[in-house]
Amino acid sequence: MTLANNNFAVADWIIFAGSLFLSGCIGIYHAISGGKQRTTKDFLMGNRKLKTLPVAVSILVSFLSAILILGAPAEMYTKGTQYYMNVFGQMAAVVLGTILFVPLFYPLKLTSMFEYVELRFKSRATRLTATARAVTADELIYTGVASFAPSTALQAVSGFPEWASFLLIGCVCTFYTFMGGLKAVVWVDAFQSIIMFGSLLAIIIKATVEVGGFGNVWELNDDWGRIDFWNFDVDPTIRHTFWALTLGGMVNWIGTFGASQQSMQRFCALPSLRQAKIAVLLNCVGVSVMVTCACAAGISVFAYYVMKGCDPYTNKDIKNTNQIIPNFVMEKLNFPGIPGLFIAGLFSGALSTVSSNLSSLVATAWEDVIKPHVHHKSDFVQTWITKCLVLVFGAIGVGVAFIVKTLGGTVLQVSLSFMGASGGALNGFIVLGAFFPCCNWIGAIVGPIVSYAVMMWIGIAKYSVIGVEEKLDFPTQNCPVKNTSTSLFTTQITPYPMTANTNMITTVNTHVSASPDELSGLDRLYSLSYLWYATLGLIISVVIGLIVSFITGPTKPKDLDPAYLIPWCDRLCCYLPSSFRSYCYCGVDHENQEPVLAIRYGNSVEDKEGNEPQVFVLSKDNNINNQHQLVDVKHNKPEKGFLVH
Incomplete structure (x- = not known):
């Protein structure tokens, strides 16, 4: 039985269509209730009167999308449990984002995060540079890329064409964002998170029951060498180690939760700073639950196929490892409505990510580019301009999905690598402004640009390095004899940090050649684990930015408003002597000028x-x-x- 031979039942289509219909209804409700989206304040920021829990969930699912539902289980299935340590890096990022960045952005009542860049450096050029880099390199591309995971899965289980899925995702997202603005996006995210969680839970329960309990799941994974958490190797070229997943993962995600447009726009839409902190901090719970469920689904399904004695990828029942979970759903959960729930969960993840990007794109384009030229217009006209931006970016997002599809799988991975490599550069704008009072506007432009160029170079060159042999085995003893030949494959995770530090897991064929110890020179640099991309990019941004600032004349402390700086010593090291803390602030008196x-x-x-x-x-x-x-x-x-x- 292959995945392509399974089809949706009527009940599956009803559940799938029902989830999309309810999402649209939420948009209509917010279009006719409350302020009826008559002002840009209401449309883009929910009148800054949103509720804490829905905002917390919206931040979570903006970054943990359909890619998590397919990718994390595939990673656990093919590579073992080491990846799970990344959840601790994510949780640490949430805590640090709450402590450092939420108190910085919230009091300024911003709509666009890049407005902060202009306020801090007193330079519109810096703001527009950051805006252009983020919009083109991250949000627009990822708006198209995020449609792939559910589109390929729906095509596999139902024959529904990919192009129709692109249109469906784009139209539904554009509709409820156009109708209800940020309020609709937040509440639809909250609704969709329930579907996402339910689909994962159904997979875990069914696979665990088939194997005979979670104890057997764990034992079977241990027998096949999948249980491995404590790889403390410090070699940065090793794809997954404890340090890369926790420390590198923390740097990857701290900007996502604390200093991204998606997150900032949501927590700044809450009525108080306390609620903003709670909303972001609640993501510790959300991240731990969702990632744990996704990872548990991966090892549970692997245990099932061990019991069955035939890995569907090795047996060529599926085209790539991202189809492992859909294959299991159609094989063991093929009851009326359950496959529909699973695909609805995938589409919910895609809708939440795409609509979040859409809302962020509109807010950024409006505040940073268009508003200064139409500030004299009535609020009614301004609101309709922002709504028209939703239609424009929605159409562009669909177009990007079609373009990326034509580029093929390898180029798709390179595109995702570019976005992952850009995370350090984007974070560099904020870190240079918030932590380094001496940095001037020239350094704030040059540092991130150099970082982006270097990390793109490394990202491209990474694909010239021949892969390393995988050592884990897969069950094939009960596979048909004609299909027992084993394929070597690696599962590569490419990060998306901006807006979104989301992990895309895809499968590529490689040739076995060199071990990490045999790599030298630039090949070793090109082999850097993707988890260190954001860290290296941030280091380059800061170092180059500070060097350029000192060459061109550093900013004087008396010219800075402490409102634009983060007193990191006070928040992280308050036990240190005040004299030392004052030294770290480079002459800025946070204590008396707060x-x-x-x-x-x-x-x-x-x-x-x-x-x-x-x-x-x-x-x-x-x-x-x-x-x-x-x-x-x-x-x-x-x-x-x-x-x-």
């Missing part, structure tokens, strides 16, 4: 039309008991107003 947030619009929080309040900070020499001198954060202009508590 701004007090005030919101003012005339003499009230909002005007009668519901326009968003301007954000100000109290200047350091003012008394906070009466009327105060306020400083406009965005335009650095003094304003008279009242402190609003």
Whole structure:
């Protein structure tokens, strides 16, 4: 029995279509309720009155998409349990993102993360550079790439063509984002997370029951050499080690949860800083649950095929290891409605990722590029411009999906490597601004650009290095005799850090040639594990950025507002002497210049039309008991107003 021979039943199509229909209904509901998306504030930021739990879930599923449902189980199936250690790197990233970045961005009440770059460096060129790099290199490409996992799976189990899936994902995402804005995206994400979790849970339960309990699952994986968590080798060319998965993974993901447009846009849409911190921190729970379930599905399905005695990939029942989970679903969960639930889970993951990217693209393009030219227009006109941007980027996303499809599998992996390699460069804009007061706008442009160029070079060259032989065996004793020849294959994970530090797992054929010890010179550099890409990229960004800043004239501490810097010693090393902490801040007095947030619009929080309040900070020499001198954060202009508590 092969995967292609299985077809959807009527019940499967009903469940699948029902999930898409409900997603659209959520968009319609938010289009006709509340503020009815009449203002850009409501459309792009949910009027900054969203709920904590849905926002937390939305942040989670924006990055843990359909690729997780197919990719993580395939990784565990083919390479063993070492990959699971990455969950601890992700959890550490969530904690650090909550401590460091949420208190930086939230008080500024930003819509686009790159607005921070302009405020910090007082340079629009820096902001536009960061915007262009993120939009073109990450969000637009990944909007198309994210459609592949569910499209190929649906085609395999039902014959539904890939091109129709691209159109379906693009149209559904565009529809509910156009209708309901950020509110719809967040609530649809929350709804879709239930489907994603349910589909994984069904696989785990069925596979475990077939094997005779989770104890047998663990024992069978151990017998076949799959249980391995503690590879402490420090060689950075080894694909997965404890250090690469935890430390490298932490750097990969910290920008995703704390300093990406998708995450920042959501936690800044909450009513208070406390709720923003809680929403991001809850992702520790979400990450641990979802990744654990995905990994458990992989080892459970492997145990089932051990009991069966025939690996479907070696037996050529499937084309690549990403189809292992769909193959199991059609083989053992082929009850009316269950395959439909599984495909709905895959599509839910894709919809959550694509809609998140779509919402982020619109917010970024509006705030960074278009708004300065149409600020004199009415809010009604501005809102319709943002809605038209949804249609434009939705159409482009579908187009990118078709383009990437025509490029073929190898080029697809290279495209994903480019996005993974760009993570360090993107994080470099924020890290240089938030942690290094001496960095100027020239260094903030040159550092990330050099980092991006170098990491792209390494990413391209990586495919010139011949692969290393895999040592794990696969069950073939009960396979038909004509198909018992064993194929050598490697499963390569390519990271997507920006917006999204998402892992794409794909299978490629390679030739066995060299071991890591035999590599030398540039080949060793090209063999660097993908988990260290973001770390190396960030180091290059910071080092080059600081060198250029010192050559061109570093920024003076007196010219900086502490609101744009992170007092990292106070938050991470508060036990250190204050003199040492002051030295680390390069002359910026965080203790005495810490701004007090005030919101003012005339003499009230909002005007009668519901326009968003301007954000100000109290200047350091003012008394906070009466009327105060306020400083406009965005335009650095003094304003008279009242402190609003």
